[in-house]
Amino acid sequence: MSSTPIIDFLKEYAEKNTVRAHMPGHKGAFPGFLSEAAKYDITEIPGADELFCARGVIRESEKNAARLFGAGRTLYSTEGSSLAIRAMLYLALINAKALERAGLRPKTERYTVLAARNAHFAFIAACAALDLDIEWLMPESCALLSCPVTARMADEALAALDERKTPPILVYVTSPDYLGAEQPIAELALAAHWHGVPFAVDNAHGAYLGFVENDRHPMKLGADLCCDSAHKTLSCLTGAAYLHISKYAPAVMAETAERALALFASTSPSYLILASLDAMNARLESGYREELAAFARGLGRLKERLAERGYSLVGTEELKLTLAPKSCGYTGLELAETLRKRGVECEYADEEHTVLMLSAQNGEEALRRIEAALLTLERRAPLEKMDLRLPKLTRVMTVREAMLAPQEFVPTERAEGRVMGNDHCACPPAVPPAIPGELITREAAELMIAFLKTECAVVNG
Numbered sequence: 001m002s003s004t005p006i007i008d009f010l011k012e013y014a015e016k017n018t019v020r021a022h023m024p025g026h027k028g029a030f031p032g033f034l035s036e037a038a039k040y041d042i043t044e045i046p047g048a049d050e051l052f053c054a055r056g057v058i059r060e061s062e063k064n065a066a067r068l069f070g071a072g073r074t075l076y077s078t079e080g081s082s083l084a085i086r087a088m089l090y091l092a093l094i095n096a097k098a099l100e101r102a103g104l105r106p107k108t109e110r111y112t113v114l115a116a117r118n119a120h121f122a123f124i125a126a127c128a129a130l131d132l133d134i135e136w137l138m139p140e141s142c143a144l145l146s147c148p149v150t151a152r153m154a155d156e157a158l159a160a161l162d163e164r165k166t167p168p169i170l171v172y173v174t175s176p177d178y179l180g181a182e183q184p185i186a187e188l189a190l191a192a193h194w195h196g197v198p199f200a201v202d203n204a205h206g207a208y209l210g211f212v213e214n215d216r217h218p219m220k221l222g223a224d225l226c227c228d229s230a231h232k233t234l235s236c237l238t239g240a241a242y243l244h245i246s247k248y249a250p251a252v253m254a255e256t257a258e259r260a261l262a263l264f265a266s267t268s269p270s271y272l273i274l275a276s277l278d279a280m281n282a283r284l285e286s287g288y289r290e291e292l293a294a295f296a297r298g299l300g301r302l303k304e305r306l307a308e309r310g311y312s313l314v315g316t317e318e319l320k321l322t323l324a325p326k327s328c329g330y331t332g333l334e335l336a337e338t339l340r341k342r343g344v345e346c347e348y349a350d351e352e353h354t355v356l357m358l359s360a361q362n363g364e365e366a367l368r369r370i371e372a373a374l375l376t377l378e379r380r381a382p383l384e385k386m387d388l389r390l391p392k393l394t395r396v397m398t399v400r401e402a403m404l405a406p407q408e409f410v411p412t413e414r415a416e417g418r419v420m421g422n423d424h425c426a427c428p429p430a431v432p433p434a435i436p437g438e439l440i441t442r443e444a445a446e447l448m449i450a451f452l453k454t455e456c457a458v459v460n461g
Helices: 005-015 032-038 057-069 080-101 121-130 151-163 185-194 207-211 251-255 257-264 271-284 288-308 332-341 360-375 399-404 442-450
Strands: 073-077 112-116 133-137 170-174 199-202 225-228 241-245 320-323 354-357 407-411 455-459
Touching: 005 057, 005 271, 057 073, 057 241, 057 271, 073 080, 073 257, 080 121, 080 170, 080 199, 080 225, 080 241, 080 251, 080 257, 112 151, 121 133, 121 399, 133 151, 151 185, 170 185, 185 199, 207 288, 241 257, 251 257, 271 288, 288 320, 288 360, 332 354, 332 360
Parallel strands: 112 133, 112 170, 170 199, 199 225
Antiparallel strands: 073 241, 225 241, 320 354, 407 455
């Protein structure tokens, strides 16, 4: 069995010098710096397989990935984890309907997902498309980029929904979050399964977690469904992602997974992105674990030196360096701008945090440059931290109703008392101060303004 069946086919096809009377229009000869890549940028011709009806080289490559990640089935996405998130919700809905037909689940007029509030906007949009209600897991300490939940919280929420005879079709969490904090995946999976509910994880930031010394990938820890953004922390092109389905997940999920992806996806997948996923399989089998371990140790030592110099660090994830620089007298935005001037571009920054998302591909030289940029920074008097706790809002419309209703934009300072429309605030995956269908309070409006959202879409009327 080839370790890179997609790449093998692309190379063979390029060498044949076939007349390409098929899409795309560049015909394998795109001018300029993309000329080499263009040779392998094809469409679903015979022999190249079909992404959402995979029976050939793509299916073979996906089987390689499933084995590496310990999944019952793995499917590729060339449209990031956003596509996989939509598919996971669809699969949960299909599973619920199958259980109803078998008399194993009470029929309900509405379907609900129990979710941690730090959800990507793709999750909210998918709930609108599928007309799903959302019950939020939202602790008192919930902030814009952090939403720590516990198995006890999930168990109590599930028990309350059971009493109302409205069991959710899915328990859904995002982990790791944007700051590098991780949810207790194994315990949450046990809580969900105790109540007979499937468990899904948006693991977009943690594709590499199955290859660290302490394997913490959701497929290992009990998730039924999981999405990974391979392009975020692995050596894959932007848009490369996985949808993993556990060996122990309801059979209907694996059986309908391709249909779930195809429902929301483009019919023109990128073979360059597929080739990068294919190549990653070979790399994962040949030295990646050792390379990752060495880089993680180097980053760990850097974190220790930064902490000794007074930097406040956030998160537990191996490949994120998240700084709360007000302890050193800088806002997160100021520190990001300073690093930019010193040749380091960050992933994300706001008033409180500066986030550097790294990978084994960065190497030791990148760590040395980051260290030099941070350790030579002038220390200032500490700044006062903002209170970023989010208020719990009242839902007055479904997400679908609010997103499809007539909209108008208003200054956020005048949004109090209005219903949030087709809009969101905060870099995903974050904790939105308000989601479509919720009544905006003064506290929620003030929080949006604090994060530079000066106007927002609200339901008109």
